[in-house]
Structures are given as C-alpha cells and as structure tokens.
Amino acid sequence: MKKILSGNEAIARGAFEAGVAFASAYPGTPSTEVLEEIAAEYPGIHAEWTPNEKVALEVAAGASYTGARAMAIMKHVGVNVAADPLMTLPYTLIRGGLVLVSADDPELFSSQNEQDNRHYARFAKIPMLEPSSSQEAKDFMVEAVMMSERFGTPVLLRTTTRISHSMGVVELGEAQPQPVPSIERHPAEWVMLPANARARHPVIEKRICDLKDYSNTHPFNVIEMKDKKLGIISSGVAFQYAKEAFPEASFLKLGMTYPLPDRLIREFASQVEELWVVEELDPFMEDQIKAMGIRCRGKDRLSLCGELNPDIIRAAVSGVEPEPFQKPTLPGRPPSMCPGCPHRSLLWALRRNKAFIAGDIGCYTLGFLPPLDAIDTCLCMGAGINHAHGMATVFGQGKEKIAAVIGDSTFYHSGITGLANLAYNKGAALIVILDNSTTAMTGAQNHPGTGITIRGDQTVNLDLKKLVKCLGIDWVKTVNPYEVKKTRKTIKEALAHDGPSVIISKAPCVLLKSRIVTGKPLVVDTEKCIGCKVCIGLGCPAIEFREEKSFINSSCAGCGVCEELCPQGAIGGGK
C-alpha cells in the first residue's frame, strides 16, 4: 500500500514497522511531528513528551535495557542537551534496538544555530543513517533498529528540515512484533565506573571497525555508474538536489554515512574523472575522503552555510553562474506574536520599566522585533535566567534593572536549575515566567505543567508557584498580563525588590481553547482617535495605522490591552 507521508511521519511509520515499543521526545522544529504521529497513529507504542532531551534519551535507554525497542527524537540543538548520556551510552550494552533521531536545520528556518550533527556520530562512535526521501526515512528507521541490535550500539538517524518536512510517496511494509521485555543484569556493561568503562572502550573501537566493513557492503551505499566524466558522492536531501542538477553524472549515493565505506569510495573515485562531494553544512565526508588521500572537490565552491538546492549545486560544480536575478524589493513579512498573545503586553510593560531583558527560546523571542524591541539576548534553552543572574551580580544589588523572561515549557526544560542557582547565590535579577500552559512555538504540546499527557490523559499538574518557592525564591507574584497597567506596577515593585524575584505571567496561549480573551474584535472610534500611536507601539498585527488614525482589523482577538492603554478612550466594543 502506498501513502504520502512527510519524512517525520515516515520515521514514525518505520518505528511501528520495526516493533518499537517506546518513544520519547521534547518538541523542537523540525523534529516535533515524529512523536505526535506516533501518539496519533500507533497506539501500541508508548509515547511521552519529556521535559528535555537528556531525559528523552535516558528513558529510551532504560526501555532498551529491558530488550524493548526504543527511540528518542529531538532537534539538532536538543542533542547538545542529550550529549552527556549520548557519549557514554555506546560504552554500555544495548539490548533492544535504540535509535536517536536528530533533525537538523540547515538554513536556520526555526533554530538558533546551524550545527551539523553528523559530527555526533563520529564523536560518540556510533553508526549513522541519513535518509534522502520519505521512503528512505521509513526504511532507514527500520534498519536503524536492526543495526542497533546487531551491533549492540545506539544508532543515529539524522534528518534535516527538507527531509522531515517534505512529503513523498511511501510504500508501506508489515510491522514486526515487539520483543518481550525481561530483566537481565549486566553490571560490567551497565555500571560505567572507570574500571568497567576502561574495559568497554576497546569494544567500541573494535565495533566501529566492524561497522566500517558493514558500511562497505551495506545496500544503502550504492554506486550508480553513468557518465564517468563527473562523479558525485552525496547523501541526504543533497543527493536529490545533485541528481536533479546532474541527472547524467555517476553517483555514489550514501545512506550509511558513518562509518564511511572506505573501499567503496576508493572504487568509485578510481572510476570517475572528476570527483565531487556534495553535502550540506560541514565537509564531514569530504574531510574524511581527503584524509584517505583521495582528490575531490566540494567545499572549495559549495558554501558551509545554509541549505543547498539544485541551482546552487549546478553553479558550483559547472562553474557557470546563473543569470543574476534582481529580487523585487517588497515589504518583509517576518513571523510575529499572534493578535491577543499574552506575551505582548507583558514584554511591553517590562520594556516600559526600562529593564534589560534576557530572553529565551519560545514565541516571546519574537518580541525582539520593533516596535516592541523587548528581547536583549537569546542563546539557548534556559540561558536567559542565567544571563540575567550573571549580569545583575556584576553590578550588585539594586544597581541596574535586569530581568529575564522564560516560557513555562522552557522553564521545565532547563530553567529550574538556573533559578535554584540564582536563589542559592543570592542573586538580584527579576525572572518572569511566561506561563501560557503549553509549548506554543512548536504547535502547542503538553508538558509537566499542563496536567495532560501527549495522548490527552489527565496526569499530575506541577504547581509552578510552589516549585519556585521551593527553589528558594520568597518574592513571587502572579499577574494577568492582559491587565497591563497592574502588571507594569508589579514589575516595578519586583525590580525595586531587594533580592531575587519571580513574576508568573499567567494566561493561556491565545491559540488554545482555554484562552481567556473574548475573540471579538475591538473597534476604534475615529472621532476620538488622535493618531498618537500608543496602541501601534504594541506591535499587534490587528492594529493598523491608516490615514493618521488607528484601525483594528478582523484578526483582533479582543484581548483589550490596547483599549486599556489608549489615552483617549477611543478603543472599545468587542463584548
């Protein structure tokens, strides 16, 4: 049977066909839909959102230790969070197949960096598979599980945005039964004390040599000989682009890209006149191929930055630049916070209090755009609290107004330890937790503070205020961010407070059913409006400036913040 599936849906299908019993993830673009698809379509697989990626990988490893087949799914930067277990897991004995799915984001469509996670395969000394289509995403997932069990190692399945979020026709296969779990004890292979780990290291080195042999004969690595003038080694979506650009060239198409198949590469290189390595981001394969003493071209003309496409590859390999094209100058359309978003008024109030605002990862990061201009830093998950603490500590108590904003999901991901540190080390910063009861940026996923699991079951609901107090913060207040003047006053108090303070800004995401806005657009009384632009300063997509007056369009969610701020009382209605 054939079906059109995205790369992520195909990975979920592959997990089902491979008899995977346990899947865990923290949402992150472009990886999110893998676990969502598993939860929606494959009831026989246990699915759970974990608070962060380290937890995701460790719980999956625990499941694998029972002989069950397991997987953890994350975006590229999530693997950094999971890097600690990842580096030692290969030392331990893997029973049930264990697959780590890393979804990278060349071109940074929705990420803070453009790191190339293929390096993690080499770094952790584990095999890596790289699909180039939805069909391969499904097939490679199945093979990843089998390879993991055959060699007793975790396997990295590496995709990119253009694989995860592209769709293609997939021929479905039969599902294998899930292995029955059992308790076994393997202290020498599972208790990673120095003596045991020292004994395990040579095992890994031997295994990677065995895997190199395997790679040389693996059906995912294939030579397609056509015109011998041009030979291209490629993998992932770059292979499809290169194929589109040079359909007549010879290809060594690699599906297993670590360890590289050395004999196969030598064989291919000896048969073609000019050899190119076409890969996105770093010269991961090219450097290794050059180290084998093989002459090839690649990153001397292909960029290290951004994604590739057929046009870029054609120009680089042929040396013929395409006709220059003058892009029309059009007004940009960057993403923005939604009309009625509870983050907007909170950020507005914080900026009006003249605070430096350390930001974090989430929708609120969009508050850095004008006219709000209300985010001053954004590094990685959980960094904002720590930035603010570091800065405030340098200046000393009460000298500068330093604040951090962090979403509820991000706080559970990696904000808790930062806040404990801030309290422990007698910090002075104001931390605002933007509690919108969801993981909004990735499309509204549940987390430990929502009281609902990925499959919609009721569960414990973390008490955020109690948690903050437990961490050692005495000054904690909850505000309704739609009451913007009150919120501004509370922020002023917090910034003046001698010691650390936390404000919980509590209002559900405006895209959730539980939202507390009316949903009915407000209206500007043009007689009263003097065109002062106070409301325009909120940067709300629902408020336009037409003919020297404000105008509210139909996207207004009726949150009432502009109504409260309008000095002329010109905004109303919506009830």
Add this chain to the structure above:
Amino acid sequence: MNVLMTGVGGQGIILASDMLSDVMMRAGFDVKKSEIHGMAQRGGSVMSHVRYAERVASPLIPLGACDILLSFEELEAARYVQYLKKGATVIINRYRLSPPSVISGKEPYPDVIPIIREKTDNIVMVDGNSIAEAMGNAKGVNIILLGKLSTFLEADEALWIESLNSMLKEKIRAANIEGFRRGRQA
C-alpha cells in the same frame, strides 16, 4: 509539473498542498512536496513546493521552473517570482494582508502585478475570500482556491472529490466540497 503555493501562515496552505500531493499520487504520479513550518506559522510568509512527474528527485523547485503559482495573498504572489518559468500561470487570490511595515504606516502596500508581468502575462485573479464569505465558510478559502487550481491540472474532478472525502473531517466535508466546486467555476 511544478506548482508553488504562497501566502501567509494560517491561510491553510499546508492542507491545500497536502491535498494536491494526494490527488497527484492517486493520479499515478511520483510526488514530492516541501515547505517550512515552525516560525512561519506565526503570520510569516509561507511557500510550499509541490512537484509531480514519473520520477521526482529534488523536493524543491529549481529557479525558473515553476509552471503554476497559486498565491493565497496578493503581495506574496510577487515575493517568489524568480521561481516562475517564462509564461507560467499565476493564480492570485484577491486578498490583501498588510505586513508589519504597511500596518504601522511606514510604507504602502505594493503594486504586485507589474512585478509578475515581467515573467508572465498569464495572471488569473480569484475572489476566494468573497466566495468563502458569501458561503458563510470563511475558513474554506484554501479549498475554493484549490478548485480554481484544479482547472489548470490534468487530474479528473473525481480524484479531487475522493481526496477531499478522505482528508477532511466529516463535519466540514460537505461545505468544502461545495467550495471546491464554486472555485472551479470562479
């Protein structure tokens, strides 16, 4: 065949391009589709590439290779003209969503037709939003536009109806099939 769909996050472009892909698979083609979700959902510019043929390699349409552009919003029709083939068909929904710089009064909403005319004269305007409002189904614009698009493609109407039936929830199915038909006549 290379079809590009453009518009603004939230207009239902992803569902529309999913459906086009499904129909072409039913018609026996190899199909690939690519778009960017994530940040784009928050009211940003969205572009979805759909390609179908006997075999498709790249999920991205090369520059200058787009046969049909369907834009859900006027300005977004002009943003990606570098993808258009000379003489390509451009279907534009008569609907303007002002971007931030226009909203705040910093610049006017641009005149997009001359930009597109540099590549092609085959421009078709559709009143998708007015049709949807007249039907009392404001969210159905994407399916109405698909209806219009379908008149430029080879697949039989029956395949489209099959796909609509399988991809839409029962509650909204009848209204959208009606919208699809009105789109075909528009």
